Amino acid sequence: MSAQDLRAILPELITVLVALASLFIRRRSQQLALVGLLLASASLPFLPRGPAFSGTVEVDGFALVFQALFLAMALLVTLGSEAEVVLPAERPRGKKEYYTLLLFATAGMLAVASAADLIVLFISFELSSLATYALVGYTKGDERSVEAATKFFIIGALSSAIALYGISLLYGVTGTTALRTLAQAREAQRPELALAFKAGMVLVLAGFGFKITAVPFHLWAPDTYEGAPAPVTALLATGSKKMGFAALLKIFLVGLMAFRADWAWLLGLLAFVTMTVGNLLALNQTSVKRLLAYSSIAQAGYILMAFPVATAYGLAGGLFHAITHSLMTAGAFLIVAAIAAGGRGEDLSAYQGLARRQPFLALALMIFLLSLAGVPPLAGFQSKFVLFSSAVEAGLKGPSWLIWLAAAGALNSALSLYYYARVIKAMYFEGPTPAFQATSADPHPERLVPHGGLFVAVVLAFALVILLGLYPAPLLQWLLEAARSLF
C-alpha cells in the first residue's frame, strides 16, 4: 500500500473519517456531514487515474461519473434531512447517528464505483447496504418504518447471499475475482463448466437486481420506500439504486462482456418487464410515495436498456438517465417529505390545491413529473432520448429486437404520463379537501417554508433538471468519454 493507493480512495477516506468524527462531535452534525461531502467532492478531480491496491481498485472515467453522482445525491439528501423531517420528537439526540449512517452508506457507494474486483465490490456494496437498513428503520416509533426496515433487511440479506454465491461460482470456474482478468478467462468456454458459469451470471444478476428494483426482485421496494423517512427514500431511489447499477454495469460490461450473447436477451427481457410492470402497477396508486416508488421501478427498466445495447453511446445514455433520474426522483421525494412534514400525509388528496398553497413546490413537482415522463425539453427527455436512440442504433446494426425495446420504452413513457398527470391534476385543478380546510385553522398552516435546507435542495434539483434539459451538451460529452473508458 503506497501513498498513491491512498490517494485513489481519497473520497472514501474523507467520508469515513467525517462519519467517525461526527460520532464524537456532538453538535452541528448536519453541517459537518455537508462539509465532509463537499470535501470529498472537491477531491474528485485530483484522484490518480488507473489501478491501485494491486488492481483491486481502479479510478477511471466511469468511476468518477458514479462517484460524482453519489456525492451529489448524498449532498441533496443531507440538505433535505432537516431534523424535523427524519427525527420525530422521541429521539432528539439521535441526529448525529443519522448523518454518520448516511455518510457510511455514501462511502460504500463510492467504493463500489471504483472497485475493480468482485470481492472489493461486494464488501463495499454491503457496507452501503447495512447503513441503509438502519436508516430505513430510523424512526423507531413509526411502525411502518420498522416494518419497512425489516422487509428491506431480510430480502437484502437474502439477495446478498445469492449474489455472493454467484460470485463464488464465477470464481470457481475462472479462478479469479478481478474484473479485467475475468473478461479474458478462457475456462468459461469449456463445455463442462459452461453451466456453472451461466448459473453464476444469473445469480449475480438476481442478487444485485434486488438493489436496482428490477422486476421480479422489486417486491420490497414499494413498502420500503413508503415506510422509510422520505429523505432516506430519496437516498434509496437515487444513490443506493444507482450503486446497484454501477455494480451490474461493471460486472456485465467489463467482466462478462465476452459472454454478451448469453446475457443480452435476458437483460433485455428484464428491462422490458421492469418498465412495463412498474408503470402498470403505478397507475392506480393513491399514495404519492408509492406512486413514485413504482415509477422508480419503471425508470430502472429504462436504464437496464443500456445493458443489451452495450455500446459506448448506450452506456452514456444509461449513465445520463441514471443521473437525471436521480435528480428528478430526489427532488420529488424531498417535496413529498416537505408535504408530509407539513402534517398532511402522503396521500394524493394531500396534494389537492397545492398550487395555491405552495406555488413553487407545485411547479417544481410538476416539472419533475413531466421530466420523468420524458416531456421535452426537460432533462428526463434528453436522457431518455440518448438511451432509446442508442437502442435504435444497436437494433439497426445488430439484433432488431432492440428497436422494439426502444419502442416499448417510448410507449411506456406515454403510459407513465397518465399517472404523473394525476398528481398534476390534483395539485392544479382540484380544490383543497374538507380535511385540509379543517387543518387550516392551525396557526401555522404552512410549516414547509422554514426547512431552509430542504428548500435549497429542491431548488438545486429543479434548476438542474431544467438546465440539463436545455443544455445537456457538456455533460453528455463527459459521459461519452467516461463510457468509452470502459470499452
Place this chain on the structure above:
Amino acid sequence: MLSWLLLVPLVGSLIVWAVRDERTMRLVALAFAFGPFALATALAFLLDPGRAGYQFLEQQTWIPAIGISYKVGLDGISLPMVWLTTLLTFLVFLYSRDSRTRSYFALFLLLEFALLGVFVALDLFLFYVFWELVLVPMYLLIHGWGGPRRAYAAIKFFVYTFSASVIMLVGIMALYFGAGAHSFDLERIAAGAPQTSQLFQVLVFAALFLGFVVKMPQVPFHTWLPDAHVEAPTGGSALLAGVLLKMGSYGLIRVALPLLPEGARFFGPIMLVMGILSILYGALVCLAQQDLKRLVAYSSISHMGVVLLGIALLSQAGLASAIFMMFAHGLISPLLFMATGAIQHGAGTREIAQLGGLALRAPQAGFILTAGALASLGLPGMAQFPAEFGVFLAAYLGVGLWVLVPILTIVLTAGYYLWALERSIFGKLSPIAEQAQDVRAYEFWPMIALVALIILFGLWPGPWLGAINAAVLNNVLPGLGLGGTP
C-alpha cells in the same frame, strides 16, 4: 429574425405571468401577441417565393456530440402556418376579454411559442421538442378553463397524442442512424434518406405517419378530437382546430414525404382511402350532432380528410392545394368555434334544438355563424373554395372518376350546415333564443376580421398559392423524385 419571432412570445409568457395587475397584464399580453403577428406579416412580405430552399436561416450547434443543432428557416409551406398562428393568437386575445387570469394568457403565449417552433424548425430533434412542448400548455388550458368533462378530455388528449408521438420519435431516431448522416438536420437527412431500402422507408414512414395522423386526426385515430374540442375553452378550440391539427399534415409534407419517397408511395393508397373515409365519416357524424361545437369539431375531421386526400396524391397540384386548404381551414374553423363560443356566451347554450330563431334576437351572431358555415361548405368567393377545387381537380387527374366520392360529400356538408343553421338561428323563436344577448363588441370584431380575411383569400388566393407552389416545387417534390409537372 425567426429567433425573435420565437423569443417574443416566450418572454411575453414569463412577463405576463409576473404582472399582477389585471388591466396591465391584459395590455401586456395583447402587446406580446401583436409583436409576433407584426413580425410574421413582415416576413410574409420579405419572403422571396422564387428562391429554392429555406430563407431567414439561423443555425447554432446545440448538442454537438449527437449532431443536434438549433436550425430554423422559413419557406412558402411554413409561412402560411406561421402567419396563421400569430394571427389567431392575437385575435383570441382580443376575443377573450372576460374573466381570464394571467395564467391563461401566459399559457397561450407559451403555446404560440411552441407552435411557431414546430413550423420553423429544420432540425428533427428541435422539431420534436417543439412538437411535444405544444402538449403541455394545451393540456393545462383544456384542464384549467374547459367545460364540465374537461378532466377526461384533457388527459385523453395528452396521453393519446403523446403515445403516438413517442412512436414517431422512434422513427426519427431510425432516420438519424439509417440515413447515415448522423445529424438531425432536415436537409442533411434529405440527402441520404431517400436512398435507403424500401423496407426501411416503409417502416419508418409508418412510425412517423402514426404520429402525424393522430394529430390531424383521421379516422380511426380521431376519437380524442371531439372530446378535446368540445371541452376546451373557445380560444383553445380555435388554436386546436386552426393550428394544432395542421401540425400533422405539415409534418407529413415537411418530413415524411421528402425524406421517405418509397414509404410515401407505399402509403399513398392508404392515405387516399383514409382521407376519403374521414371526409365521409366526419360529414355523416355531423348530420347527427345536437351540439353546435361538436358539429364544428367533426366537420374538422372531414375537412382535414380533404387535406390528407390532397397529400396522398403526391402531385404538385394536390400538395399545393392541400396546404392552401390547411390555411383556409385554419381561418374558417376558428371563426366557427368563436361564433359558437359567442352564442354560448349570449344564449347560455349551444344545443341546436334550443336555439331556434336566434338571428331575430342576435343578428350579429346569426350573421357570423352563417358566414362561417357558408365558408366551410366551400362557397365560391371564400377561402376554402379554391383549396377544395384544387384538391378535387388534382384527385381527378390522379384517380379519375373516384373523385366523385369525396365531391358528393360536399352535398352532405352543405346539408348538415344548412340544416343546423335552419334549426338554430332561423325558424321559430325559442324561449332560450328570446332571452339571448347578441355578440359582444370585443367578440364581434375579431370574428369580422376573420370573415374579411376569408373573403380576401377566397377572391385573391394568388400570392399565397404562388409561394406555396414554389416551395412544393423546390422543397418537397425533389425528394419525391418528381419533376414540377402539375
